[in-house]
Amino acid sequence: MPQKPTIEDIAQLAGVSRGTVSRVLNNHPAVNAQTRQRVTEVIEKLSYRPNFSARHMRTDSSNLVGFGLLTDEVITTPYAVDMIRGAQETLWKQGKVMLVVNAGYAREMTEASLEALLERRVEGIIYAAMYHRPVELPPQTAQVPVVLANCFAPDGRYTSVVPDEVAGGYAATKRLLSKGHRRIGFINLGDPGLGTPPPLPAANGRLQGYKNALMEYDVPFDKTLLCYTNGQPQTNYRLAHELMQLPDPPTAIFCGNDRTALGCYGALSDLGLRIPDDVAVIGFDNQLDIAQGLWPPLTTVQLPHYEMGRWAVEYLLSAKDGSPPLLHHTIDCPLVERQSA
Numbered sequence: 001m002p003q004k005p006t007i008e009d010i011a012q013l014a015g016v017s018r019g020t021v022s023r024v025l026n027n028h029p030a031v032n033a034q035t036r037q038r039v040t041e042v043i044e045k046l047s048y049r050p051n052f053s054a055r056h057m058r059t060d061s062s063n064l065v066g067f068g069l070l071t072d073e074v075i076t077t078p079y080a081v082d083m084i085r086g087a088q089e090t091l092w093k094q095g096k097v098m099l100v101v102n103a104g105y106a107r108e109m110t111e112a113s114l115e116a117l118l119e120r121r122v123e124g125i126i127y128a129a130m131y132h133r134p135v136e137l138p139p140q141t142a143q144v145p146v147v148l149a150n151c152f153a154p155d156g157r158y159t160s161v162v163p164d165e166v167a168g169g170y171a172a173t174k175r176l177l178s179k180g181h182r183r184i185g186f187i188n189l190g191d192p193g194l195g196t197p198p199p200l201p202a203a204n205g206r207l208q209g210y211k212n213a214l215m216e217y218d219v220p221f222d223k224t225l226l227c228y229t230n231g232q233p234q235t236n237y238r239l240a241h242e243l244m245q246l247p248d249p250p251t252a253i254f255c256g257n258d259r260t261a262l263g264c265y266g267a268l269s270d271l272g273l274r275i276p277d278d279v280a281v282i283g284f285d286n287q288l289d290i291a292q293g294l295w296p297p298l299t300t301v302q303l304p305h306y307e308m309g310r311w312a313v314e315y316l317l318s319a320k321d322g323s324p325p326l327l328h329h330t331i332d333c334p335l336v337e338r339q340s341a
Helices: 007-014 018-024 031-045 052-059 082-092 106-121 137-141 165-177 201-215 233-244 259-268 305-319
Strands: 063-070 097-102 127-136 148-150 158-161 182-189 226-229 252-255 280-282 329-330
Touching: 007 018, 018 031, 031 106, 082 127, 097 106, 097 182, 106 280, 127 201, 127 305, 137 201, 148 305, 158 165, 158 305, 165 201, 165 252, 165 280, 182 201, 182 233, 182 259, 226 233, 233 252, 233 259, 233 280, 252 259, 259 280, 305 329
Parallel strands: 063 097, 063 127, 127 148, 148 158, 158 329, 182 226, 182 252, 252 280
Antiparallel strands: none
């Protein structure tokens, strides 16, 4: 096996000292442009990579920001994984790379994953959740700056970035109202047995946005047009079917997420109703495999996963220059126009 090139090899070929090579590798300003160019060319020619462990010991920093996916399934979810992409692409522009750890839901795995990140001297940690919810983190997170993405700490001890659920619910409902609809069904996320939303920001925020838009258009809130789904496909289908059996059925249905809209499409088709000619439908999430795969393609609200990942990294990078204030930042959920409404 050929021997890996060393700093000494680079120094000899470039005709400079070992210290000069080290300064080039660490992007130190005290190297003139001509020398830096000559050393860089030799580094590329030899395909040299710095020894991570040695560099880590010298600088006490791994040049990494750990994106800790520590409590749920972001890394395995096609649409939520955009948070990773938003964070990674933003970080890459700073010449840094990112560690990603998916620990599931077990607290033991969360703590072990955090320890692994901290041992690698990460500069900060992004704790990301698949869906918008409150979270509690182990105490060792206090050792580095932390940002919560798509989740928040109930006691407000960490900066967080989350979707503006109220604005998203408002945008979807207003779109239907602006088209002349006044009977708008809402299949919200929740417990159909209790008839109430769960204590989750998504369900409560989207319902508040729905009510805000109705109020703006002087349309009375009708509780018979509101129902809750447990997310099961058969429940989504049944609830849409039941809404259309009301004495005065809706002319449009706002679905709490795109998977709910999928069941709604099936129920409306079985009833012989056309979308959007007979009934308009709007979803929430912009899960592309559903929204673009349905026919007609689904008008829906975009969850800003990419933007949350990007904002989280930008905040962590700003934390290096001091102690920025704790923030609870919301990002808009824009409407994505297609042909279902």
